[in-house]
Amino acid sequence: MKNLLQASKDLHPQIIEWRRHFHKHAELSFCEFETSDFIEAQLNSFGNVEISRPTKTGVIGKIHGAKPGPTIAFRADIDALPMTEVNDLPYASVNKGAMHSCGHDGHAAILLGLAKMVSERVDALCGTVVCIFQHAEELPPGGAAEMVAAGVMEGIDEIYGLHLSSNYPIGKFGCVNGALTSATDSFDVRVIGKGGHSSLPEQCVDPIVMAAQIILGLQNIAARRISAYETAVLSVCQISGGDAYNIIPGEVMLRGSVRTFSKELRNRIPGMISEISNGIAASMGGSCEVTYTRGYDSVMNDAALTDGARAAISDYFGPDAVLEIQPVMPGEDFSAFTEVGCPGTFIEIGTRNPEKGTDRPHHNPAYLMDEDGLYYGLGFFAGIVEKKMM
Numbered sequence: 001m002k003n004l005l006q007a008s009k010d011l012h013p014q015i016i017e018w019r020r021h022f023h024k025h026a027e028l029s030f031c032e033f034e035t036s037d038f039i040e041a042q043l044n045s046f047g048n049v050e051i052s053r054p055t056k057t058g059v060i061g062k063i064h065g066a067k068p069g070p071t072i073a074f075r076a077d078i079d080a081l082p083m084t085e086v087n088d089l090p091y092a093s094v095n096k097g098a099m100h101s102c103g104h105d106g107h108a109a110i111l112l113g114l115a116k117m118v119s120e121r122v123d124a125l126c127g128t129v130v131c132i133f134q135h136a137e138e139l140p141p142g143g144a145a146e147m148v149a150a151g152v153m154e155g156i157d158e159i160y161g162l163h164l165s166s167n168y169p170i171g172k173f174g175c176v177n178g179a180l181t182s183a184t185d186s187f188d189v190r191v192i193g194k195g196g197h198s199s200l201p202e203q204c205v206d207p208i209v210m211a212a213q214i215i216l217g218l219q220n221i222a223a224r225r226i227s228a229y230e231t232a233v234l235s236v237c238q239i240s241g242g243d244a245y246n247i248i249p250g251e252v253m254l255r256g257s258v259r260t261f262s263k264e265l266r267n268r269i270p271g272m273i274s275e276i277s278n279g280i281a282a283s284m285g286g287s288c289e290v291t292y293t294r295g296y297d298s299v300m301n302d303a304a305l306t307d308g309a310r311a312a313i314s315d316y317f318g319p320d321a322v323l324e325i326q327p328v329m330p331g332e333d334f335s336a337f338t339e340v341g342c343p344g345t346f347i348e349i350g351t352r353n354p355e356k357g358t359d360r361p362h363h364n365p366a367y368l369m370d371e372d373g374l375y376y377g378l379g380f381f382a383g384i385v386e387k388k389m390m
């Protein structure tokens with residue numbers, strides 16, 4: 001019992017080495033060529049791993065146990081962000097303009113660790129472990145949807161994911177049932193009027209005044225048209241139009257974002273944006289075109305699987321390690337894997353440690369990781385395998 005926890009500890013120096021390799025050779029979304037080749041080469045060196053490349057830069061490693069059992073998938077994202085690292089580390093990114101500032105280098109290393117550990121224990125394994133090294137989490141439409149379209153979820157009974165996070169203290173595992181992340185959508189409103197001389201507005205249809213009214217009107221969606229028991233954030237973040245102080249322009253463009261947790265509410269909002277925008281424009285003699293773009297779906301954690309995760313974490317690290325958290329606003333394309341009907345859960349692995357300076361935010365050029373988090377992350381995946389497949 002608990003032998004995989006010891007194995008996680010023994011593998012820790014190796015995981016750190018892998019993580020630093022990925023960190024040093026950070027690659028952007030859809031361009032993880034060296035990263036995926038490195039992953040494939042490592043998986044190959046373990047033995048007992050059936051490797052496939054369903055997409056250009058995604059890698060799957062399947063490990064079949066000697067005994068029958070479930071097929072359980074574990075997912076790591078592997079891409080970096082378009083920014084330049086300011087940290088003076090011996091393993092700082094050598095690729096200018098690409099930095100692992102979200103921790104996906106750690107996720108990839110953790111999953112390699114799981115593959116190695118499990119590949120050395122196929123005799124004791126019941127069922128199949130599927131390691132999904134997913135490209136392009138950071139850039140919608142995202143790599144997860146591409147992998148799903150390539151059929152990677154066929155035959156999978158359960159899926160687990162994790163994110164190292166400086167939002168939670170080191171040694172804590174953030175768990176939540178139901179919605180973990182928001183759905184992340186965007187919209188464009190092209191406000192169409194009729195341009196002309198600023199001194200003769202009666203000859204024009206002023207799209208600037210229309211746009212101003214539309215912006216205020218859209219605020220009524222969250223404030224007046226949604227129940228206080230539901231959550232949505234709608235922000236107009238870009239506005240452009242006009243060229244001179246004395247010319248009423250013909251058009252104004254508005255762009256914004258919508259975050260929701262419930263599917264039903266998410267489906268209602270595009271209609272409300274159109275109705276308000278078109279209604280206001282028509283009332284002022286103009287018109288508009290609304291484009292609504294759906295981004296990542298909300299990550300929905302299956303209650304039974306999340307309870308299983310809590311139990312596994314508790315067994316390995318004690319009941320105090322389980323931290324009940326609130327849903328978070330940043331999006332995550334792990335949702336694509338569960339949208340096909342496979343239950344899944346996604347756990348936040350704490351890495352915040354002010355003594356080590358690892359309390360800096362993700363997506364920041366000075367982001368640092370407490371590498372002890374790698375041990376906890378691997379321990380979580382290992383705990384699921386030991387509980388359900390050994």
Ligand code: NI
Binds near residue numbers: 102104
């Ligand atoms: Ni991330």
